[in-house]
Amino acid sequence: MASLHVGLSRANLALVRATLCTCLCGLLLAMPSSSADEMDTSYSIGASRIDIHVDPGPLQVSSQDLMQWVHWAADSVTAYFGRYPVPEVRLRIIPTSGRGVRGGRTFGEKQGGSIRIHIGGETILAGLANDWMLTHEMVHLGFPSVPEEHHWIEEGLATYVEPIARVRAGHLDAQQMWFELTRDLHQGLPQEDDRGLDHTHTWARTYWGGALFCFLADLQIHQQTSNQKGLDDALRGILNAGGDIRQDWTLTDALRTGDEAVGVRVLLPLYEKMKDQPYDVDLGAVWKALGVEPSGDTVQFVDSAPMARIREAMTYGSAGARGPTKAPATPKG
Ligand SMILES: [Zn+2]
Numbered sequence: 436m437a438s439l440h441v442g443l444s445r446a447n448l449a450l451v452r453a454t455l456c457t458c459l460c461g462l463l464l465a466m467p468s469s470s471a472d473e474m475d476t477s478y479s480i481g482a483s484r485i486d487i488h489v490d491p492g493p494l495q496v497s498s499q500d501l502m503q504w505v506h507w508a509a510d511s512v513t514a515y516f517g518r519y520p521v522p523e524v525r526l527r528i529i530p531t532s533g534r535g536v537r538g539g540r541t542f543g544e545k546q547g548g549s550i551r552i553h554i555g556g557e558t559i560l561a562g563l564a565n566d567w568m569l570t571h572e573m574v575h576l577g578f579p580s581v582p583e584e585h586h587w588i589e590e591g592l593a594t595y596v597e598p599i600a601r602v603r604a605g606h607l608d609a610q611q612m613w614f615e616l617t618r619d620l621h622q623g624l625p626q627e628d629d630r631g632l633d634h635t636h637t638w639a640r641t642y643w644g645g646a647l648f649c650f651l652a653d654l655q656i657h658q659q660t661s662n663q664k665g666l667d668d669a670l671r672g673i674l675n676a677g678g679d680i681r682q683d684w685t686l687t688d689a690l691r692t693g694d695e696a697v698g699v700r701v702l703l704p705l706y707e708k709m710k711d712q713p714y715d716v717d718l719g720a721v722w723k724a725l726g727v728e729p730s731g732d733t734v735q736f737v738d739s740a741p742m743a744r745i746r747e748a749m750t751y752g753s754a755g756a757r758g759p760t761k762a763p764a765t766p767k768g
Contacts, residue, residue, distance in 0.1 A: 474498060478505065483519040483547075485509065485526055492530025493556045496563060501528060501554075504563035507606050512573040515600035517671050520577035520679050521547035529553045536566045541575045543680035548576050564606070571597045577674050579684035587632045588686060591623075591645015592670070595653075599667075602750060609750050613727050614734045616650070617718075623647035625713030633710045648709055651716065654725075655701045657745045663753050664697040672696020725749075 474489040476498075487505060489498070496504075505526065513519050523546040531537055531553045539552035550572045554563075574593040581588060598615060601607035623643030629635050632644050653666035673692045678684055690702035708714050722728070726740025737743065 476502065478502075478509070480509070480513070480519050483522050483524070485524045487526045487528065489528045490530060494530050494554065494558070495556065496554075496558055496560055500560045500563060503560075504566065504569065507564065507601075507604070508566075508569035508573050511570045511597075511600040511604040511606055512577070514604040515574075515596055515667055515670075516577050516674055520573075520674055521681065523547035524576070525549040527551045530556050532556060534558050535562050536568045539568055539572045541572045541680070543580055543682075545681065548680050567597050567601070570601055574600065576680045577670060578680065579673070579678040579682040579689055580680060581684060581686045581689065584633045584636075585686040586636070587641045587645035588648070588689075589645070590642045591647070591649050594642045595646040595649035596666075596670075599750065603752065610733050610736070612750070613736075613746075614729070614732065617722055617727055617729055617734060619643060620647055620650060621718055624718070625715060629713040631709060631711035631713065644709075647716065648705060652701050652705055653749050654721070654742075654745065655705065656697050656699060657748055657753070658742075659699040659701060660697060660753075662745055662748050664699070665749060665753055666693075667752060669693030669697045669702060 473491045474487075476487050478485040478487070485505065487502075489501060494501075509519065523544075525544070525548075527550070529551060533555035534557040535555050536558065537553035537555055539550055541548055541550045550569075552569060552572060571593045574596045575589060578589060578592055598607055598612040602609050602612050620643060622639045623646055625631075625635070625640070625644075629640070632640060632648065635644070649666060652669070656669060657665050670693065672695065673689055676692050676696075678689055678692060686706070687703065690706055693702045694700050724740060724742045725746040726737035726743040727746065728735045728737055736746070740746075
């Protein structure tokens with residue numbers, strides 16, 4: 436059954452878009468001809484396959500650039516989940532006017548999922564290299580579809596996980612990731628008349644309120660496991676229990692499965708606190724404890740901060756906490 440995800444610009448409230456989500460990954464099997472022509476190609480990775488269809492339309496980027504973009508996003512999602520989340524994905528790339536990636540939709544299907552995503556004809560390779568939206572769509576593949584009142588968990592996960600996934604694959608700088616999180620996460624805090632995540636279906640509470648839940652859960656899992664486990668371990672546990680976008684689960688079943696995977700009770704108790712009442716957080720104090728200090732248009736890391744090791748593990752994973760294995764992508768076009 437399909438589940439609907441409304442996409443967004445993480446920095447721009449105005450760019451609210453309809454999105455249903457899926458994921459992709461793999462080795463290039465066939466290279467297409469011209470980006471102005473209709474094109475079909477496939478990637479495979481492990482037991483998973485991504486079938487890519489590009490609609491006809493003028494694009495500045497080459498077919499090879501588009502395939503590189505797909506590879507970056509697939510690489511990021513795989514780095515976070517440990518594997519590609521579903522066996523098959525149909526990815527439809529639709530040229531449109533303007534510049535940049537312009538919104539996507541992801542749907543669960545019997546064999547996996549399908550993603551539709553628009554790309555402006557004036558987009559250049561650097562725009563693809565900096566794009567977060569395709570990775571966001573792919574993150575949706577790795578979590579079960581839940582009833583509509585919990586839509587915040589689907590968008591919150593994609594919003595929180597996407598930049599971390601790109602950091603872990605070497606496609607985003609960690610300072611940039613933390614800068615954007617400290618800049619944007621406050622949008623998820625409850626406002627006046629808030630009735631909790633299950634009952635306050637605003638854009639900010641759906642995306643950033645959901646991301647706030649995920650951030651707090653990640654932090655608390657690290658705290659309660661002596662920094663040995665994180666939200667990524669909980670999500671991998673859910674995925675490995677069969678909880679991908681093809682499945683309809685209750686939210687409590689998903690959260691219980693995640694708690695069992697990490698061996699501590701964090702997700703369900705946090706949900707109880709945030710589901711039907713405002714739950715305020717002093718984010719400034721949290722950034723300070725993690726050693727994230729805003730500095731102009733970036734952040735400085737304070738390694739003497741009490742939770743600096745937790746910050747590193749949240750960024751790179753508990754097993755590593757050592758930095759990306761690859762340098763960030765450097766687009767040439
Ligand atoms: Zn989404």
